[in-house]
Every structure is written in C-alpha cells, then in structure tokens.
Amino acid sequence: VSLELDHIAWLRATRTSTGEVRVGVGDDAAVVDTPGSAIVVTTDLVCDGVHFCLETTTPERVGRKALAVNLSDVAAMAARPVAAFVSLLLPQSSPASLARDVTRGMRALAAQFQVPIAGGDTNTWPGKLVINVAVVGAPDDQGPLLRSGARPGDVLLVTGQLGGSLLGHHLDFTPRVHEALTLHSRYRLHAGLDLSDGLALDLRRLVQESGCGAEVFAASVPIAAAAHRLEDDRSALQHALGDGEDFELLLAVAPDVADLIVGDQPLPVPVTAVGRCVAGSDVWLVMPDGSRKPLPELGFQHQ
Amino acid sequence: VSLELDHIAWLRATRTSTGEVRVGVGDDAAVVDTPGSAIVVTTDLVCDGVHFCLETTTPERVGRKALAVNLSDVAAMAARPVAAFVSLLLPQSSPASLARDVTRGMRALAAQFQVPIAGGDTNTWPGKLVINVAVVGAPDDQGPLLRSGARPGDVLLVTGQLGGSLLGHHLDFTPRVHEALTLHSRYRLHAGLDLSDGLALDLRRLVQESGCGAEVFAASVPIAAAAHRLEDDRSALQHALGDGEDFELLLAVAPDVADLIVGDQPLPVPVTAVGRCVAGSDVWLVMPDGSRKPLPELGFQHQ
Numbered sequence: 001v002s003l004e005l006d007h008i009a010w011l012r013a014t015r016t017s018t019g020e021v022r023v024g025v026g027d028d029a030a031v032v033d034t035p036g037s038a039i040v041v042t043t044d045l046v047c048d049g050v051h052f053c054l055e056t057t058t059p060e061r062v063g064r065k066a067l068a069v070n071l072s073d074v075a076a077m078a079a080r081p082v083a084a085f086v087s088l089l090l091p092q093s094s095p096a097s098l099a100r101d102v103t104r105g106m107r108a109l110a111a112q113f114q115v116p117i118a119g120g121d122t123n124t125w126p127g128k129l130v131i132n133v134a135v136v137g138a139p140d141d142q143g144p145l146l147r148s149g150a151r152p153g154d155v156l157l158v159t160g161q162l163g164g165s166l167l168g169h170h171l172d173f174t175p176r177v178h179e180a181l182t183l184h185s186r187y188r189l190h191a192g193l194d195l196s197d198g199l200a201l202d203l204r205r206l207v208q209e210s211g212c213g214a215e216v217f218a219a220s221v222p223i224a225a226a227a228h229r230l231e232d233d234r235s236a237l238q239h240a241l242g243d244g245e246d247f248e249l250l251l252a253v254a255p256d257v258a259d260l261i262v263g264d265q266p267l268p269v270p271v272t273a274v275g276r277c278v279a280g281s282d283v284w285l286v287m288p289d290g291s292r293k294p295l296p297e298l299g300f301q302h303q
Numbered sequence: 304v305s306l307e308l309d310h311i312a313w314l315r316a317t318r319t320s321t322g323e324v325r326v327g328v329g330d331d332a333a334v335v336d337t338p339g340s341a342i343v344v345t346t347d348l349v350c351d352g353v354h355f356c357l358e359t360t361t362p363e364r365v366g367r368k369a370l371a372v373n374l375s376d377v378a379a380m381a382a383r384p385v386a387a388f389v390s391l392l393l394p395q396s397s398p399a400s401l402a403r404d405v406t407r408g409m410r411a412l413a414a415q416f417q418v419p420i421a422g423g424d425t426n427t428w429p430g431k432l433v434i435n436v437a438v439v440g441a442p443d444d445q446g447p448l449l450r451s452g453a454r455p456g457d458v459l460l461v462t463g464q465l466g467g468s469l470l471g472h473h474l475d476f477t478p479r480v481h482e483a484l485t486l487h488s489r490y491r492l493h494a495g496l497d498l499s500d501g502l503a504l505d506l507r508r509l510v511q512e513s514g515c516g517a518e519v520f521a522a523s524v525p526i527a528a529a530a531h532r533l534e535d536d537r538s539a540l541q542h543a544l545g546d547g548e549d550f551e552l553l554l555a556v557a558p559d560v561a562d563l564i565v566g567d568q569p570l571p572v573p574v575t576a577v578g579r580c581v582a583g584s585d586v587w588l589v590m591p592d593g594s595r596k597p598l599p600e601l602g603f604q605h606q
Contacts, residue, residue: 003393004427007402011425030422032386034441036339043424043437045390050428083335087348087435090306099310119333121346121435122314124307125353132390132424132435134346138337 028076028193029137031144039082040137040144042073048128059098060105061171063131067106069196070135071113071175072247076194078145078184079137081113081177086120089130102131113177145184150191150210154277155258160248160269162199163240164226170245179267180249187261191252198244199274200298204283206250213282216241216275216295241285242298252277331379331496332440334447342385343440343447345376351431362401363408364474366434370409372499373438374416374478375550379497381448381487382440384416384480389423392433405434416480448487453494453513457580458561463551463572465502466543467529473548482570483552490564494555501547502577503601507586509553516585519544519578519598544588545601555580 029042044066048054052062067084074081086106090099099122110117115135139145159179176194183189191210195202199216207214218237224246227239234242248269253261261271275286283295332345347369351357355365370387377384389409393402402425413420418438442448462482479497486492494513498505502524510517521540527549530542537545551572556564564574578589586598 003395003397003399003402004425006399007391007393007406007425010399010403011406015420030386030388032421032439034337034340034342034385034439037337039337039342039439041386041388041422041437041439043388043390043422043435045392045424045426045433045435047392047426047428047430047433049430050426082337083333083344085333085344085346085437087346088310089348089350089433090310092306094306096306096309096313099306100313103310103314117318118335119344119346120314121348122307122310123348123350123353125350127350127352127430127433130348130350130392130430130433132346132348134344134388134435134437136335136337136342136344136439 028073038139038143040074040077040079040139041134042070043132043134044070045130045132047130054129057171059101063102063105064109065171066131066133067109068173068175070133071115071177072194072196074135074137075175075177075180076192076249077137077139078180078189078192079139080181081115081135081137083118083136084110084115085134086117087132088120088122090124091129092124092126098129140181140185142184145189145192147191147193147206147209150206150212150252150277152212152277152279153255154190154252155255155273156214156275156277157251157253157258157261157271158199158222158248158274159267159271160246161222161224162195162227162246162248163224163236163243164230165243165245167226167229169224169226173247175247176249179269182266183251183261186266187253187257189251189253193250195246195248195250196244198242198298199250200241200295202250206252207277207283213278213280214275215278215284215286215292217286219288220272220274222270222272238298241296331376341442341446343377343380343382343442344437345373346435346437347373348433348435350433357432360474362404366405366408367412368474369434369436370412371476371478373436374480375497375499377438377440378478378480378483379495379552380440380442381483381492381495382442383484384418384438384440386421386439387413387418388437389420390435391423391425393427394431395427395429443484443488445487448492448495450494450496450509450512453509453515453555453580455515455580455582456558457493457555458558458576459517459578459580460554460556460561460564460574461502461525461551461577462570462574464525464527465498465530465549465551466527466539466546467533468546468548470529470532472529476550478550479552482572485569486554486564489569490556490560492554492556496553498549498551498553499547501545501601502553503544503598505553509555510580510586516581516583517578518581518587518589518595520589522591523575523577525573525575541601544599
C-alpha cells in the first residue's frame with residue numbers, strides 16, 4: 001500500500017497541464033472535453049486476492065462489483081453511464097465458466113442500468129484473475145458534480161446508511177446513479193463524491209479539494225444495521241465512519257437546499273444531514289454533548 | 304489462448320443490442336454516441352510474461368508500448384486521441400522506480416501526441432506487473448473509419464513496411480495517428496484498421512466485417528528490412544504477412560483514390576497498394592506469375 005500511495009503522490013507531484021482534460025486525478029472520474037460535449041471517464045482495476053477472493057466469492061458477484069464501483073464513480077459525478085469497457089486477464093487454468101460467470105454478473109448489472117458493455121480486451125496468463133473496467137458517462141445540462149465546490153456553511157448530506165459493508169453490502173450495493181441524477185436535476189448541489197473508503201477519509205478528500213474544513217455530528221450519522229452486528233472492539237459509529245465500501249453519496253449543499261432535500265426525501269433511500277462545512281481545513285467530530293474532537297483518521301487507504 | 308478465443312466467441316455470440324454504442328466488439332475501438340458527439344474508446348491490457356518481459360525490456364519501453372497500441376487503435380478509427388486512462392497493478396516487491404519508469408515511458412509518448420493522461424488507478428499485489436490503458440478519441444467531421452466499409456473493387460493500401468517487428472519495431476513503432484488523420488481528411492477512405500496481428504490475419508478481419516474477399520499481390524507487399532534479417536525457415540514475405548505488431552494502417556479505397564494517394568505520397572512513410580477487394584469471402588495471394596492460392600493462415604491470434 002505504501003508503494004501505491006507513493007506512486008499516486010508522485011503522479012500528482014509530477015503531472016503537467018492537461019489540455020482538454022478539465023478535471024483529472026483527484027476527483028471520482030476525469031472530465032474530458034470532446035468536440036461536442038464534456039464526458040466523464042472512470043477506470044478501476046481489481047484483482048483476485050486483493051480486491052476480491054475467488055475462493056469465497058462467486059465470479060458473478062466479482063464481475064458485478066467490478067462494474068458497480070465504476071458506476072458509483074460515474075454517479076458521484078452526477079453523470080449518466082453511457083458505455084462500459086471490460087478488460088479480463090484470465091488464469092490459463094481457469095474453466096471457460098469463469099470468464100462467462102464474471103461476464104454474466106457484469107451484464108446483469110449493466111442491463112439494470114442500461115449501460116452497454118461496448119468493448120474490451122480478453123487475455124490469459126499464468127497469474128490470477130485481473131479485471132479492469134472503464135466507464136464513460138455523460139453529465140446532464142448542469143455539468144459534472146465535482147469534489148471541489150463545497151464552501152463553509154454548506155450542509156453535508158449522505159444517502160442510505162453507513163458501516164458494516166463487509167457483511168455483504170460491499171458486493172450487493174446499488175450504485176447511486178439514479179439517486180445522483182435525481183438530486184442533481186432537482187436541487188442545486190455544490191459538491192459530491194461516493195463513499196468508497198469511509199466517511200472519515202472521503203470527507204477529508206472532499207473538503208481538501210474544496211479548500212474548507214468540516215464538522216460531522218456524531219448523533220446524526222445514519223448507522224447501518226450491519227455496523228451494529230459486527231462484534232469487535234470498534235463501536236458502530238466507528239464502523240460507520242471508517243469501514244468504507246458504503247458506495248453511498250456524500251453531498252455538500254447550501255443550508256436552504258439541505259432543508260428542502262431532507263424535507264422532500266425524494267429518493268428511495270433516506271437522505272440525512274450529517275454535518276456542515278466550516279472555514280479552515282480541519283475536520284471535527286461533534287459529540288452529542290456539543291464538545292468536538294478531531295474526526296478520527298479511520299478509513300481504508302487506497303486510490 | 305484457446306480459452307481467450309473461446310471467451311471472445313462467446314462474448315460475440317451472446318451480446319445483446321447496444322443502445323448508444325454504434326460499433327462495439329469487432330472493430331479497433333468502440334464508437335459511442337454522447338449527447339454532443341460521437342467518441343471512440345479503446346482499451347488494452349498487457350501483463351509481464353505474456354505481452355512483454357520485464358527481464359529483457361525496460362519499464363519505459365513497456366509503458367510506451369502499453370499506450371502506443373491504444374493510440375494505434377484510435378488511429379485505425381481515424382480519430383484524434385483526446386485522453387488516456389492508465390491502471391497499474393504493481394508487484395508488491397517492486398521498487399518505486401518501476402511505476403515511475405513505466406509512467407515516464409508513457410508520458411513521453413503522451414506528450415509527443417499531446418494526449419493527457421487524465422486518470423487511472425494504482426494498485427499493488429503479490430503478482431506480476433499488469434497495465435491497462437484506455438484511450439478516448441474524437442473522430443473528425445467525416446466520422447470514424449470502420450472496418451466494415453470495404454467493397455469489391457476497392458484497392459488495399461498499407462503504410463510503411465511489414466515484418467520482422469520482433470527485432471525492435473514492436474517496441475519503437477510510431478502509432479499512425481497523424482497519418483490516419485491526414486489521409487482521412489484529404490481522401491475518401493472506405494475502411495481501415497491497424498495491423499497488429501499481421502496482414503494475413505488482419506486483412507481477413509477487414510473483409511469479414513465488410514462482407515467481401517480480397518487478393519494480395521505477393522510482389523507488392525512492402526517488406527521491412529528486419530523481415531529479411533530474421534534467419535529462420537520462413538521467407539521474408541511470410542514474415543511480412545504473418546509476424547504482426549507492424550502497427551501500420553491497412554486501408555480500403557476506391558481505385559481512383561488509390562491512384563491519387565499512391566501518386567501524391569502525402570505521408571512521411573510510403574503508402575503502397577498491396578491488393579484489392581473482390582466479391583465472395585475468400586482471401587487470395589496472387590503470385591508474380593499470376594497464379595493465385597489461398598492466403599496462408601499466418602498471424603498472431605489474439606484479441
């Protein structure tokens with residue numbers, strides 16, 4: 001992981017100006033200006049033994065998730081997924097059923113979201129299964145939703161409930177594509193991302209890109225039932241803040257817009273106000289008694 | 304390889320209709336209609352031990368080639384590459400220099416073609432190096448150049464010389480982006496692809512998509528010096544027909560257009576008429592004495 005973070009830091013430090021790329025490394029997806037319109041592009045690589053384990057997870061679920069995480073990234077840009085591209089690197093010794101089952105799992109989700117799998121690359125090798133998925137998305141008329149638009153005073157909203165994803169949600173989650181498009185078309189959103197690495201870590205990313213700080217109200221965080229079911233030395237709140245793989249949306253909106261959304265509840269999942277953006281760059285956890293402490297550095301550190 | 308071809312055949316046999324995807328599996332890249340314009344998207348995965356060997360090839364050259372093959376695919380659609388997306392899967396034990404050197408090789412080529420590397424994904428694992436590159440391209444006003452537009456009577460043109468790529472060209476080739484854009488803007492092209500798996504195999508793909516056959520004139524095939532230098536039991540012509548990784552363009556144009564292009568020689572590399580499209584579905588090699596035989600089934604079979 002250190003090698004990985006080192007390389008990402010090096011990539012950022014040495015990147016050069018990027019012409020038609022409006023938003024590159026540092027958001028959920030890149031925004032690329034093509035002659036007629038802007039598109040968003042996201043890509044994600046997963047491999048057996050790190051991101052999933054074929055010994056304990058069916059190939060269908062692996063394929064589904066490999067696509068789902070990309071759809072979640074496209075949702076985080078408030079864009080509509082338009083096409084997916086799948087590269088498979090298959091173990092030479094695998095049965096033909098492996099590739100087919102991975103593809104079936106992917107296609108079922110692709111059909112649900114009407115995203116054609118438009119191309120890809122199939123290879124074999126002596127190593128373990130590797131899957132790369134890239135998805136192209138089209139933003140709506142308001143353009144893509146970035147991480148960088150939050151400002152002090154904004155209210156922070158999350159969809160759904162957080163924590164305990166490991167008990168199953170990390171494989172079965174529904175990418176919040178429709179939810180993001182609904183909210184973006186009806187309300188003015190300032191910033192957003194999808195919660196892949198935990199609220200504590202992803203919120204830091206959002207406020208860092210936006211140049212502000214934040215407060216999270218401990219009593220307001222919507223905690224998933226699964227977070228309570230995990231029996232270890234962490235509290236349910238700690239799970240909700242740090243488990244990651246929730247794949248819910250974190251949004252920053254003006255206070256009056258937050259009141260509207262929370263009042264309307266326009267989605268099939270709840271939308272909850274969990275905090276607000278503040279001046280400065282620190283991120284705080286506000287306890288029920290009103291005291292505040294730095295938000296614990298929980299979260300799953302990867303790109 | 305059989306597993307790979309089986310899966311590709313299964314993918315094609317079981318694919319469903321594709322909505323906004325005008326051209327999916329079966330061309331050099333997919334054509335995707337976004338709200339404002341059509342884009343082309345290509346993706347290619349390469350791994351250590353199969354597509355390259357880190358023991359004998361520098362990481363810079365590996366990175367360069369991983370991008371170059373995608374630029375070649377975009378060129379084959381007569382599109383301008385707009386942005387590249389790079390997923391790296393790094394061996395845990397690799398030094399930080401590996402990822403950096405791969406990236407440096409890629410960036411040098413990206414800068415040469417003014418293609419920003421707009422995003423990607425970086426991961427580590429216990430296995431060998433895997434690189435996936437996806438490139439988005441923008442077709443010009445005439446739209447993308449497909450494989451399917453050739454018709455009987457068309458003349459077949461190739462850029463550059465063919466064969467012996469293994470001696471170095473397969474790493475150092477220049478993707479024919481500028482050449483494709485120049486030809487596509489000045490002349491009416493019917494069909495085209497890039498020669499990745501050898502003229503014999505790639506020509507079959509072009510005529511199959513176009514629904515015609517072809518004749519190749521043995522005496523007209525431009526043979527690279529490297530094809531003569533390979534000392535084995537194959538003739539230089541056989542190398543030119545079957546070695547693959549030439550990454551030159553194969554084009555089908557009307558006879559009068561072929562005369563113009565061959566007369567004008569508008570590129571920094573030669574353009575040569577090597578055959579013509581014929582009715583039927585067979586592909587023939589026409590010998591200097593006028594006799595003809597089926598074009599040998601040479602070529603490197605992969606996706």
